[in-house]
Amino acid sequence: MYKYIVFLLQFLAYLSIIPMVLYAEWWHIVVSLVMYFLFQCFGMIMGYHRLLSHRSFNCPSWFEKLIVFFATFSLTGPAIDWVAIHRAHHQFSDTDKDPHSPDFLGTLRVQFLTMFTNIKIKFAGDLIKTPFYRFQRKHYATIIGTYGLLLFLIDPMAPIYAWLFPAAGVLTFGTMILSTSHRNYKPHNDFALALLTFGDGFHKNHHENPDNYRLHKWDVCGIIIERLFKNA
Numbered sequence: 346m347y348k349y350i351v352f353l354l355q356f357l358a359y360l361s362i363i364p365m366v367l368y369a370e371w372w373h374i375v376v377s378l379v380m381y382f383l384f385q386c387f388g389m390i391m392g393y394h395r396l397l398s399h400r401s402f403n404c405p406s407w408f409e410k411l412i413v414f415f416a417t418f419s420l421t422g423p424a425i426d427w428v429a430i431h432r433a434h435h436q437f438s439d440t441d442k443d444p445h446s447p448d449f450l451g452t453l454r455v456q457f458l459t460m461f462t463n464i465k466i467k468f469a470g471d472l473i474k475t476p477f478y479r480f481q482r483k484h485y486a487t488i489i490g491t492y493g494l495l496l497f498l499i500d501p502m503a504p505i506y507a508w509l510f511p512a513a514g515v516l517t518f519g520t521m522i523l524s525t526s527h528r529n530y531k532p533h534n535d536f537a538l539a540l541l542t543f544g545d546g547f548h549k550n551h552h553e554n555p556d557n558y559r560l561h562k563w564d565v566c567g568i569i570i571e572r573l574f575k576n577a
Contacts, residue, residue: 347486348422348460354489354509355420355457355516361509364502373506381511386543388415389519390566394545397424397472398431401558402570410477418492418508419515422460423482429469430462434523435555439530445523448530456524518542539563 365373392412395401413424421427430444437443444462445455472478481488496503518541526535526548539546544564551560559567 350486351420351422351460351489355460355512358420358509358513358516361505361513364505365510368502369506373502377506377510377514380507381514382543383415384419384511385515385519386566386569387412388417388419389421389515390543390545391570392416393421393424393427394431395558395566395570398428399555401556402574404574413477413481417481417485418489418512419519420489420512421515421519423485424478425466425469425472425482426460426464428472429464429466430459432468433465435552436468438532438552439527447524447527452524456520459520459523519545522546522548534561536563544568 365377369377392409393416396404396409396412416424416427433442433444439446439448441449443449444464445459447455466473469478493504493508496507518538521538522535522542522545526533526538526546532548532552534549535546537546539561540563544560544566545551547560547564551557554560557567558570561567
């Protein structure tokens with residue numbers, strides 16, 4: 346059920362560009378950019394991707410929960426589901442078993458409908474054993490709904506500039522790594538996309554060494570990990 350709720354919210358996230366263009370003030374844009382950085386760099390890349398999917402670095406438990414907190418509101422689904430799909434992607438990369446291969450499934454389907462992939466959560470067995478991640482999965486819709494309500498109570502425009510619009514950026518650019526950086530049955534590095542995703546667009550490098558926490562000298566997220574956890 347949560348998948349349909351998230352799909353609706355993703356649709357609203359893409360539509361959020363309309364009120365941002367019509368009504369946003371300069372500080373709304375600043376807040377959106379900050380939230381995009383937190384959702385994308387700390388939440389999705391550092392959290393869901395490099396920490397949970399690949400365990401490419403170690404960090405304190407409180408920091409893990411913090412970055413997962415940011416990832417939760419990016420509208421990409423619970424950690425268990427995202428990690429399971431991503432690990433399956435690496436195991437079957439660019440084959441007909443790849444859960445989001447644009448060569449087999451089509452670019453549009455990968456870009457907008459990956460959430461409806463049949464998930465084999467056995468790929469996230471370590472997360473399933475953790476109460477924190479089971480709780481996030483069970484109550485995902487309630488968690489993000491509460492966040493949206495709190496933002497609305499603070500400022501009726503806040504769900505747009507502090508949530509939906511930056512989440513749309515994550516959904517657009519983060520998913521483009523799946524839908525466009527995989528082409529001709531292999532992964533590619535896309536420098537512009539790497540800058541927009543704080544390093545994850547160096548996707549060929551990632552597939553060659555998926556356990557590396559830093560992919561390139563311009564990998565912003567990797568640099569942050571290196572500075573925070575030198576013994577990663």
